[in-house]
Amino acid sequence: LDVVRGVEPRIADAIGAEIEDQRSSLKLIASENYASPAVLAAMGNWFSDKYAEGTIGRRFYAGCRNVDTVEAIAAEHARELFGAQHAYVQPHSGIDANLVAFWAVLAQRVELPALAEAGVRQVNDLTEEDWERLRKALGEQRMLGMSLDAGGHLTHGFRPNISGKMFHQRSYGTDPETGLLDYEAVRATAREFRPLILIAGYSAYPRRVNFRIMREIADEVGATLMVDMAHFAGLVAGKVLTGDFDPVPHAQIVTTTTHKSLRGPRGGMVLCDDSLADQVDRGCPMVLGGPLPHVMAAKAVALAEARQPEFRDYAQRVVDNARALAEGLTTRGARLVTGGTDNHLVLLDVSGYGLTGRQAESALLDAGIVTNRNAVPRDPNGAWYTSGIRLGTPALTTRGLTTDGMDEVAELIDSVLSRTTPGTAKSGKPSKATYVLADGVAKEVAGRAADL
Ligand code: PLP
Helix, strand or coil: CHHHHHHCHHHHHHHHHHHHHHHHCEECCCCCCCCCHHHHHHHCCHHHHCCCCEECCEECCCCCHHHHHHHHHHHHHHHHHHCCCEEECCCCCHHHHHHHHHHHHHHHHHHHHHHHHHCCCCHHHCCHHHHHHHHHHHHCCEEEEECHHHCCCCCCCCCCCHHHHHCEEEEECECCCCCCECHHHHHHHHHHHCCCEEEEECCCCCCCCCHHHHHHHHHHHCCEEEEECCCCHHHHHCCCCCHHHCCCCCCCEEEEECCCCCCCCCCEEEEECHHHHHHHCCHHHHCCCCCCHHHHHHHHHHHHHHCCHHHHHHHHHHHHHHHHHHHHHHHCCCEEHHHCCCCCEEEEEHHHHCCCHHHHHHHHHHCCEECEEECCCCCCCHHHHCCEEEEECHHHHHCCCCHHHHHHHHHHHHHHHCCEEEEECCCCCEEEEEEEECCCHHHHHHHHHHHC
Protein backbone atom coordinates (compact mmCIF):
# COMPACT_ATOMS: atom_id res chain seq x y z
CA LEU A 1 0.00 0.00 0.00
CA ASP A 2 2.97 2.33 0.59
CA VAL A 3 3.85 2.14 -3.12
CA VAL A 4 0.35 3.38 -3.97
CA ARG A 5 0.51 5.98 -1.20
CA GLY A 6 3.65 7.45 -2.75
CA VAL A 7 1.68 8.23 -5.93
CA GLU A 8 -1.91 8.92 -4.83
CA PRO A 9 -2.44 8.82 -1.06
CA ARG A 10 -6.23 9.17 -1.39
CA ILE A 11 -6.40 5.86 -3.23
CA ALA A 12 -4.18 4.20 -0.62
CA ASP A 13 -6.52 5.56 2.04
CA ALA A 14 -9.58 4.25 0.18
CA ILE A 15 -8.02 0.79 -0.16
CA GLY A 16 -7.15 0.80 3.53
CA ALA A 17 -10.66 1.91 4.46
CA GLU A 18 -12.19 -0.79 2.27
CA ILE A 19 -10.08 -3.49 3.92
CA GLU A 20 -11.13 -2.17 7.32
CA ASP A 21 -14.84 -2.07 6.30
CA GLN A 22 -14.69 -5.61 4.95
CA ARG A 23 -13.02 -6.80 8.16
CA SER A 24 -15.27 -5.08 10.65
CA SER A 25 -18.69 -5.54 9.04
CA LEU A 26 -20.69 -8.67 8.26
CA LYS A 27 -20.63 -9.20 4.51
CA LEU A 28 -23.94 -10.86 3.69
CA ILE A 29 -24.24 -9.82 0.05
CA ALA A 30 -24.96 -13.12 -1.66
CA SER A 31 -22.79 -12.31 -4.70
CA GLU A 32 -19.68 -11.32 -2.74
CA ASN A 33 -16.85 -13.28 -1.19
CA TYR A 34 -13.22 -12.96 -0.09
CA ALA A 35 -10.71 -14.10 -2.73
CA SER A 36 -7.58 -15.76 -1.36
CA PRO A 37 -4.17 -14.01 -1.20
CA ALA A 38 -2.98 -16.36 -3.98
CA VAL A 39 -5.81 -15.18 -6.25
CA LEU A 40 -5.09 -11.53 -5.45
CA ALA A 41 -1.35 -11.96 -6.02
CA ALA A 42 -1.90 -13.66 -9.38
CA MET A 43 -4.01 -10.67 -10.45
CA GLY A 44 -1.68 -7.83 -9.48
CA ASN A 45 1.24 -8.10 -11.92
CA TRP A 46 2.57 -7.19 -15.36
CA PHE A 47 0.33 -9.61 -17.22
CA SER A 48 -2.05 -6.68 -17.01
CA ASP A 49 0.03 -4.89 -19.67
CA LYS A 50 -0.24 -7.57 -22.33
CA TYR A 51 -2.50 -7.49 -25.37
CA ALA A 52 -3.67 -10.94 -26.48
CA GLU A 53 -6.72 -10.69 -28.74
CA GLY A 54 -7.73 -14.03 -30.21
CA THR A 55 -7.49 -17.40 -28.47
CA ILE A 56 -4.79 -19.82 -27.38
CA GLY A 57 -2.25 -20.21 -30.22
CA ARG A 58 -4.25 -17.90 -32.56
CA ARG A 59 -3.54 -14.35 -31.45
CA PHE A 60 -3.68 -11.08 -33.32
CA TYR A 61 -0.56 -9.97 -31.36
CA ALA A 62 2.96 -11.33 -31.06
CA GLY A 63 4.62 -12.34 -27.80
CA CYS A 64 1.64 -14.14 -26.23
CA ARG A 65 3.28 -17.42 -25.23
CA ASN A 66 2.92 -16.78 -21.50
CA VAL A 67 -0.68 -15.66 -21.92
CA ASP A 68 -1.29 -18.87 -23.89
CA THR A 69 0.09 -20.85 -20.95
CA VAL A 70 -2.12 -19.03 -18.46
CA GLU A 71 -5.28 -19.28 -20.56
CA ALA A 72 -4.71 -22.97 -21.31
CA ILE A 73 -4.22 -23.81 -17.63
CA ALA A 74 -7.30 -21.85 -16.58
CA ALA A 75 -9.41 -23.55 -19.27
CA GLU A 76 -8.06 -26.98 -18.33
CA HIS A 77 -8.95 -26.47 -14.67
CA ALA A 78 -12.42 -25.23 -15.66
CA ARG A 79 -13.09 -28.23 -17.92
CA GLU A 80 -11.92 -30.73 -15.35
CA LEU A 81 -13.57 -29.10 -12.37
CA PHE A 82 -16.96 -28.86 -14.05
CA GLY A 83 -16.71 -31.82 -16.42
CA ALA A 84 -17.28 -29.58 -19.44
CA GLN A 85 -16.23 -30.34 -23.00
CA HIS A 86 -15.04 -26.78 -23.58
CA ALA A 87 -14.22 -23.77 -21.39
CA TYR A 88 -13.69 -20.16 -22.41
CA VAL A 89 -12.12 -18.09 -19.64
CA GLN A 90 -11.81 -14.66 -21.26
CA PRO A 91 -15.09 -12.90 -20.35
CA HIS A 92 -14.44 -9.86 -18.19
CA SER A 93 -17.66 -10.27 -16.22
CA GLY A 94 -20.87 -12.28 -15.99
CA ILE A 95 -22.63 -9.91 -18.37
CA ASP A 96 -19.87 -10.41 -20.93
CA ALA A 97 -20.04 -14.18 -20.53
CA ASN A 98 -23.78 -14.04 -21.24
CA LEU A 99 -23.24 -11.85 -24.30
CA VAL A 100 -20.66 -14.28 -25.67
CA ALA A 101 -23.08 -17.15 -25.08
CA PHE A 102 -26.03 -15.38 -26.73
CA TRP A 103 -23.99 -14.57 -29.82
CA ALA A 104 -22.57 -18.07 -29.98
CA VAL A 105 -26.09 -19.55 -29.98
CA LEU A 106 -27.29 -16.97 -32.50
CA ALA A 107 -24.34 -17.81 -34.73
CA GLN A 108 -24.96 -21.55 -34.46
CA ARG A 109 -28.72 -21.44 -34.90
CA VAL A 110 -29.26 -18.44 -37.20
CA GLU A 111 -26.07 -17.10 -38.78
CA LEU A 112 -24.36 -20.34 -39.88
CA PRO A 113 -27.52 -21.71 -41.53
CA ALA A 114 -27.92 -18.36 -43.33
CA LEU A 115 -24.31 -18.49 -44.57
CA ALA A 116 -24.82 -22.07 -45.75
CA GLU A 117 -27.98 -21.08 -47.58
CA ALA A 118 -26.20 -18.20 -49.30
CA GLY A 119 -23.28 -20.52 -50.19
CA VAL A 120 -20.62 -18.41 -48.43
CA ARG A 121 -18.37 -18.92 -45.39
CA GLN A 122 -18.25 -15.45 -43.88
CA VAL A 123 -20.70 -12.70 -43.04
CA ASN A 124 -18.51 -10.32 -45.07
CA ASP A 125 -19.25 -12.33 -48.20
CA LEU A 126 -23.04 -12.03 -47.95
CA THR A 127 -24.78 -9.85 -50.52
CA GLU A 128 -26.51 -6.73 -49.21
CA GLU A 129 -29.91 -8.46 -49.46
CA ASP A 130 -28.69 -11.61 -47.71
CA TRP A 131 -27.13 -9.50 -44.95
CA GLU A 132 -30.36 -7.53 -44.53
CA ARG A 133 -32.31 -10.81 -44.21
CA LEU A 134 -29.81 -12.17 -41.68
CA ARG A 135 -29.93 -9.00 -39.58
CA LYS A 136 -33.72 -9.19 -39.55
CA ALA A 137 -33.64 -12.87 -38.56
CA LEU A 138 -31.15 -12.13 -35.75
CA GLY A 139 -33.47 -9.43 -34.45
CA GLU A 140 -36.52 -11.71 -34.42
CA GLN A 141 -35.28 -14.36 -31.99
CA ARG A 142 -36.95 -15.17 -28.67
CA MET A 143 -35.65 -15.84 -25.19
CA LEU A 144 -37.51 -17.28 -22.22
CA GLY A 145 -36.04 -16.63 -18.75
CA MET A 146 -36.99 -16.29 -15.11
CA SER A 147 -38.81 -13.10 -14.19
CA LEU A 148 -36.89 -10.47 -12.24
CA ASP A 149 -39.19 -10.56 -9.25
CA ALA A 150 -38.87 -14.35 -9.03
CA GLY A 151 -35.08 -13.95 -8.87
CA GLY A 152 -34.01 -13.80 -12.55
CA HIS A 153 -31.23 -11.52 -13.79
CA LEU A 154 -31.37 -8.39 -15.96
CA THR A 155 -29.16 -10.03 -18.60
CA HIS A 156 -31.81 -12.69 -19.22
CA GLY A 157 -33.64 -10.61 -21.80
CA PHE A 158 -34.89 -7.66 -19.76
CA ARG A 159 -35.29 -4.29 -21.43
CA PRO A 160 -32.76 -2.19 -19.48
CA ASN A 161 -30.07 -4.69 -20.54
CA ILE A 162 -28.82 -5.18 -24.09
CA SER A 163 -30.21 -8.75 -24.02
CA GLY A 164 -33.71 -7.23 -23.93
CA LYS A 165 -32.90 -5.23 -27.04
CA MET A 166 -31.47 -8.30 -28.81
CA PHE A 167 -34.33 -10.71 -28.05
CA HIS A 168 -38.09 -10.75 -27.74
CA GLN A 169 -38.41 -11.89 -24.16
CA ARG A 170 -41.00 -13.70 -22.11
CA SER A 171 -40.50 -14.77 -18.54
CA TYR A 172 -41.59 -17.54 -16.23
CA GLY A 173 -42.28 -16.88 -12.57
CA THR A 174 -42.79 -18.93 -9.46
CA ASP A 175 -45.88 -20.47 -7.89
CA PRO A 176 -47.78 -17.75 -5.96
CA GLU A 177 -48.48 -20.13 -3.06
CA THR A 178 -45.14 -21.86 -2.57
CA GLY A 179 -42.73 -19.41 -4.23
CA LEU A 180 -41.19 -22.43 -6.01
CA LEU A 181 -40.44 -22.79 -9.69
CA ASP A 182 -43.41 -24.43 -11.42
CA TYR A 183 -41.91 -26.57 -14.19
CA GLU A 184 -45.28 -27.30 -15.80
CA ALA A 185 -45.93 -23.55 -16.09
CA VAL A 186 -42.47 -23.12 -17.68
CA ARG A 187 -43.31 -25.94 -20.11
CA ALA A 188 -46.65 -24.39 -21.04
CA THR A 189 -45.06 -20.97 -21.69
CA ALA A 190 -42.22 -22.56 -23.68
CA ARG A 191 -44.72 -24.48 -25.85
CA GLU A 192 -46.59 -21.33 -26.63
CA PHE A 193 -43.64 -18.92 -26.99
CA ARG A 194 -41.15 -21.32 -28.68
CA PRO A 195 -37.93 -19.55 -27.67
CA LEU A 196 -34.58 -19.97 -29.38
CA ILE A 197 -32.96 -19.86 -25.93
CA LEU A 198 -34.46 -21.16 -22.72
CA ILE A 199 -32.38 -19.62 -19.96
CA ALA A 200 -32.24 -20.92 -16.42
CA GLY A 201 -30.34 -19.50 -13.49
CA TYR A 202 -30.97 -16.71 -11.04
CA SER A 203 -29.66 -14.05 -8.70
CA ALA A 204 -32.21 -14.29 -5.92
CA TYR A 205 -34.02 -17.65 -5.98
CA PRO A 206 -33.24 -19.51 -2.75
CA ARG A 207 -33.83 -23.02 -4.08
CA ARG A 208 -32.24 -25.55 -6.42
CA VAL A 209 -33.32 -25.76 -10.06
CA ASN A 210 -33.83 -29.12 -11.75
CA PHE A 211 -31.85 -28.71 -14.98
CA ARG A 212 -32.79 -32.16 -16.28
CA ILE A 213 -36.40 -31.02 -16.48
CA MET A 214 -35.38 -27.68 -17.98
CA ARG A 215 -33.45 -29.49 -20.72
CA GLU A 216 -36.43 -31.74 -21.38
CA ILE A 217 -38.57 -28.62 -21.87
CA ALA A 218 -35.93 -26.99 -24.11
CA ASP A 219 -35.69 -30.11 -26.29
CA GLU A 220 -39.44 -30.37 -26.58
CA VAL A 221 -39.69 -26.87 -28.10
CA GLY A 222 -36.39 -26.88 -30.03
CA ALA A 223 -34.68 -24.36 -27.75
CA THR A 224 -31.06 -24.27 -26.66
CA LEU A 225 -30.81 -24.59 -22.88
CA MET A 226 -28.47 -21.99 -21.43
CA VAL A 227 -27.78 -21.90 -17.70
CA ASP A 228 -26.35 -18.85 -15.98
CA MET A 229 -24.81 -20.32 -12.82
CA ALA A 230 -23.12 -17.04 -11.80
CA HIS A 231 -24.49 -17.30 -8.27
CA PHE A 232 -24.13 -20.97 -7.54
CA ALA A 233 -21.00 -21.98 -9.50
CA GLY A 234 -19.17 -22.56 -6.21
CA LEU A 235 -21.84 -25.05 -5.14
CA VAL A 236 -21.49 -26.89 -8.45
CA ALA A 237 -17.68 -26.85 -8.19
CA GLY A 238 -17.91 -28.06 -4.58
CA LYS A 239 -20.25 -30.93 -5.59
CA VAL A 240 -23.13 -29.79 -3.43
CA LEU A 241 -25.29 -29.37 -6.53
CA THR A 242 -25.02 -32.65 -8.41
CA GLY A 243 -27.17 -34.87 -10.68
CA ASP A 244 -30.27 -33.04 -11.87
CA PHE A 245 -29.09 -29.89 -10.07
CA ASP A 246 -25.70 -29.66 -11.82
CA PRO A 247 -26.30 -27.64 -15.00
CA VAL A 248 -23.20 -28.76 -16.91
CA PRO A 249 -24.37 -32.22 -18.05
CA HIS A 250 -27.80 -30.87 -19.02
CA ALA A 251 -27.27 -27.49 -20.70
CA GLN A 252 -25.67 -26.94 -24.09
CA ILE A 253 -24.08 -23.78 -22.73
CA VAL A 254 -23.36 -22.57 -19.20
CA THR A 255 -22.10 -19.17 -18.12
CA THR A 256 -20.81 -17.99 -14.78
CA THR A 257 -19.06 -15.28 -12.91
CA THR A 258 -15.86 -16.29 -11.15
CA HIS A 259 -16.06 -13.94 -8.16
CA LYS A 260 -19.20 -15.00 -6.28
CA SER A 261 -19.51 -18.42 -4.61
CA LEU A 262 -16.61 -19.65 -6.79
CA ARG A 263 -14.35 -17.26 -4.82
CA GLY A 264 -12.10 -16.19 -7.69
CA PRO A 265 -11.24 -12.82 -9.23
CA ARG A 266 -13.95 -10.57 -10.68
CA GLY A 267 -14.71 -12.05 -14.10
CA GLY A 268 -16.75 -14.47 -16.19
CA MET A 269 -16.49 -17.78 -17.97
CA VAL A 270 -18.40 -19.88 -20.54
CA LEU A 271 -18.63 -23.68 -20.56
CA CYS A 272 -20.17 -25.45 -23.53
CA ASP A 273 -20.31 -28.60 -25.54
CA ASP A 274 -18.01 -29.05 -28.54
CA SER A 275 -20.69 -28.00 -31.02
CA LEU A 276 -20.56 -24.42 -29.69
CA ALA A 277 -16.82 -24.21 -28.92
CA ASP A 278 -15.72 -22.45 -32.13
CA GLN A 279 -18.37 -19.79 -31.82
CA VAL A 280 -17.72 -19.23 -28.11
CA ASP A 281 -13.98 -18.83 -28.81
CA ARG A 282 -14.84 -15.91 -31.08
CA GLY A 283 -15.87 -13.94 -27.98
CA CYS A 284 -12.89 -11.68 -28.55
CA PRO A 285 -13.20 -9.68 -30.75
CA MET A 286 -16.91 -10.57 -31.33
CA VAL A 287 -18.14 -8.77 -28.21
CA LEU A 288 -15.13 -8.57 -25.88
CA GLY A 289 -12.12 -6.30 -26.04
CA GLY A 290 -8.63 -7.66 -25.40
CA PRO A 291 -8.55 -10.39 -22.74
CA LEU A 292 -7.32 -9.60 -19.23
CA PRO A 293 -4.37 -12.00 -18.83
CA HIS A 294 -3.78 -11.06 -15.20
CA VAL A 295 -7.40 -11.94 -14.39
CA MET A 296 -7.13 -15.21 -16.35
CA ALA A 297 -4.06 -16.02 -14.21
CA ALA A 298 -6.12 -15.36 -11.09
CA LYS A 299 -9.00 -17.47 -12.48
CA ALA A 300 -6.55 -20.36 -12.98
CA VAL A 301 -5.45 -20.07 -9.36
CA ALA A 302 -9.02 -19.88 -8.06
CA LEU A 303 -10.07 -22.88 -10.16
CA ALA A 304 -7.07 -24.83 -8.87
CA GLU A 305 -8.19 -23.96 -5.34
CA ALA A 306 -11.72 -25.09 -6.14
CA ARG A 307 -10.39 -28.50 -7.17
CA GLN A 308 -9.00 -29.12 -3.69
CA PRO A 309 -10.98 -31.26 -1.21
CA GLU A 310 -11.22 -28.25 1.15
CA PHE A 311 -13.38 -26.46 -1.39
CA ARG A 312 -16.01 -29.22 -1.21
CA ASP A 313 -16.06 -28.76 2.51
CA TYR A 314 -16.40 -24.99 2.01
CA ALA A 315 -19.33 -25.39 -0.42
CA GLN A 316 -21.14 -27.70 2.00
CA ARG A 317 -20.61 -25.23 4.84
CA VAL A 318 -22.00 -22.39 2.68
CA VAL A 319 -25.26 -24.32 2.30
CA ASP A 320 -25.35 -25.47 5.94
CA ASN A 321 -24.81 -21.87 7.02
CA ALA A 322 -27.58 -20.57 4.78
CA ARG A 323 -29.94 -23.14 6.27
CA ALA A 324 -28.90 -22.15 9.79
CA LEU A 325 -29.45 -18.48 8.95
CA ALA A 326 -32.88 -19.27 7.51
CA GLU A 327 -33.83 -21.29 10.58
CA GLY A 328 -32.51 -18.59 12.92
CA LEU A 329 -34.68 -16.02 11.17
CA THR A 330 -37.85 -18.11 10.96
CA THR A 331 -37.66 -19.15 14.63
CA ARG A 332 -37.58 -15.44 15.42
CA GLY A 333 -40.78 -14.95 13.40
CA ALA A 334 -39.36 -13.66 10.11
CA ARG A 335 -40.98 -14.56 6.78
CA LEU A 336 -38.76 -16.02 4.08
CA VAL A 337 -39.63 -16.37 0.41
CA THR A 338 -40.25 -20.13 -0.15
CA GLY A 339 -39.98 -20.61 3.62
CA GLY A 340 -36.27 -21.45 3.59
CA THR A 341 -33.31 -22.23 1.38
CA ASP A 342 -31.38 -25.06 -0.19
CA ASN A 343 -28.58 -23.03 -1.70
CA HIS A 344 -26.35 -20.15 -0.52
CA LEU A 345 -29.00 -17.47 -0.17
CA VAL A 346 -32.01 -16.45 1.84
CA LEU A 347 -34.65 -13.97 0.72
CA LEU A 348 -36.16 -12.23 3.72
CA ASP A 349 -39.51 -10.49 3.24
CA VAL A 350 -39.20 -7.46 5.53
CA SER A 351 -42.81 -6.31 5.12
CA GLY A 352 -43.50 -8.32 8.29
CA TYR A 353 -41.34 -5.76 10.14
CA GLY A 354 -43.37 -2.95 8.56
CA LEU A 355 -40.36 -1.86 6.47
CA THR A 356 -39.37 -1.59 2.83
CA GLY A 357 -36.24 -3.33 1.61
CA ARG A 358 -34.59 0.07 1.25
CA GLN A 359 -35.26 0.98 4.89
CA ALA A 360 -34.12 -2.44 6.13
CA GLU A 361 -30.93 -2.34 4.02
CA SER A 362 -30.00 1.11 5.40
CA ALA A 363 -30.75 0.26 9.04
CA LEU A 364 -28.70 -2.95 8.79
CA LEU A 365 -25.80 -1.08 7.24
CA ASP A 366 -25.81 1.38 10.15
CA ALA A 367 -25.35 -1.64 12.40
CA GLY A 368 -22.43 -3.08 10.39
CA ILE A 369 -24.46 -5.67 8.46
CA VAL A 370 -24.03 -5.30 4.70
CA THR A 371 -26.91 -6.70 2.64
CA ASN A 372 -28.82 -5.65 -0.45
CA ARG A 373 -32.49 -4.93 -0.90
CA ASN A 374 -34.22 -7.20 -3.37
CA ALA A 375 -37.67 -7.49 -4.86
CA VAL A 376 -39.81 -10.40 -3.66
CA PRO A 377 -42.29 -12.10 -6.05
CA ARG A 378 -45.09 -9.68 -7.03
CA ASP A 379 -43.41 -6.99 -4.92
CA PRO A 380 -45.80 -4.10 -4.15
CA ASN A 381 -42.85 -1.74 -3.63
CA GLY A 382 -41.26 -2.35 -7.04
CA ALA A 383 -37.60 -2.90 -7.89
CA TRP A 384 -36.23 0.30 -6.30
CA TYR A 385 -37.65 0.26 -2.77
CA THR A 386 -38.56 -3.44 -2.71
CA SER A 387 -39.96 -5.51 0.18
CA GLY A 388 -37.03 -7.88 0.59
CA ILE A 389 -33.48 -8.27 1.72
CA ARG A 390 -31.21 -10.82 0.09
CA LEU A 391 -28.74 -12.53 2.40
CA GLY A 392 -25.95 -14.88 1.34
CA THR A 393 -23.40 -16.95 3.21
CA PRO A 394 -20.40 -17.42 0.83
CA ALA A 395 -18.34 -14.56 2.33
CA LEU A 396 -18.99 -15.26 6.02
CA THR A 397 -18.30 -18.94 5.44
CA THR A 398 -14.91 -18.02 3.95
CA ARG A 399 -14.29 -16.07 7.15
CA GLY A 400 -14.91 -19.27 9.09
CA LEU A 401 -18.37 -18.66 10.56
CA THR A 402 -20.22 -21.82 11.54
CA THR A 403 -23.91 -22.61 11.95
CA ASP A 404 -23.83 -21.32 15.55
CA GLY A 405 -22.38 -18.05 14.29
CA MET A 406 -25.15 -17.86 11.70
CA ASP A 407 -27.78 -18.15 14.41
CA GLU A 408 -26.17 -15.17 16.08
CA VAL A 409 -26.21 -13.29 12.76
CA ALA A 410 -29.96 -14.05 12.51
CA GLU A 411 -30.42 -12.65 15.99
CA LEU A 412 -28.53 -9.45 15.10
CA ILE A 413 -30.58 -8.97 11.92
CA ASP A 414 -33.84 -9.54 13.78
CA SER A 415 -32.81 -7.23 16.60
CA VAL A 416 -32.06 -4.39 14.15
CA LEU A 417 -35.20 -4.82 12.04
CA SER A 418 -37.54 -5.21 14.99
CA ARG A 419 -36.21 -1.94 16.42
CA THR A 420 -36.45 0.03 13.16
CA THR A 421 -39.53 2.03 12.18
CA PRO A 422 -40.39 3.80 8.92
CA GLY A 423 -39.46 7.49 8.83
CA THR A 424 -41.10 10.43 7.12
CA ALA A 425 -39.96 12.55 4.18
CA LYS A 426 -39.01 16.23 4.68
CA SER A 427 -42.55 17.09 3.60
CA GLY A 428 -43.85 15.09 6.57
CA LYS A 429 -45.37 12.41 4.32
CA PRO A 430 -44.60 8.70 4.82
CA SER A 431 -41.41 7.72 3.04
CA LYS A 432 -40.24 4.37 1.67
CA ALA A 433 -36.60 5.36 2.13
CA THR A 434 -36.20 7.01 5.53
CA TYR A 435 -36.19 5.07 8.78
CA VAL A 436 -35.64 5.47 12.49
CA LEU A 437 -33.38 3.05 14.28
CA ALA A 438 -33.91 3.01 18.05
CA ASP A 439 -31.16 4.71 20.08
CA GLY A 440 -28.04 2.70 20.74
CA VAL A 441 -28.98 -0.25 18.50
CA ALA A 442 -26.52 0.55 15.71
CA LYS A 443 -23.59 0.81 18.10
CA GLU A 444 -24.54 -2.27 20.11
CA VAL A 445 -25.07 -4.50 17.05
CA ALA A 446 -22.05 -3.17 15.14
CA GLY A 447 -19.89 -4.01 18.17
CA ARG A 448 -21.25 -7.56 18.28
CA ALA A 449 -20.96 -7.94 14.50
CA ALA A 450 -17.30 -6.88 14.59
CA ASP A 451 -16.60 -9.53 17.23
CA LEU A 452 -18.08 -12.42 15.26
N1 PLP B 1 -25.74 -13.37 -14.08
C1 PLP B 1 -26.23 -13.47 -12.85
C2 PLP B 1 -27.21 -14.57 -12.53
C3 PLP B 1 -25.84 -12.57 -11.86
O1 PLP B 1 -26.35 -12.65 -10.63
C4 PLP B 1 -24.91 -11.54 -12.21
C5 PLP B 1 -24.46 -10.54 -11.22
O2 PLP B 1 -25.05 -10.12 -10.33
C6 PLP B 1 -24.45 -11.48 -13.51
C7 PLP B 1 -24.88 -12.41 -14.43
C8 PLP B 1 -23.55 -10.38 -13.96
O3 PLP B 1 -22.27 -10.49 -13.47
P1 PLP B 1 -21.26 -9.28 -13.59
O4 PLP B 1 -21.63 -8.30 -12.54
O5 PLP B 1 -19.92 -9.89 -13.37
O6 PLP B 1 -21.39 -8.73 -14.96
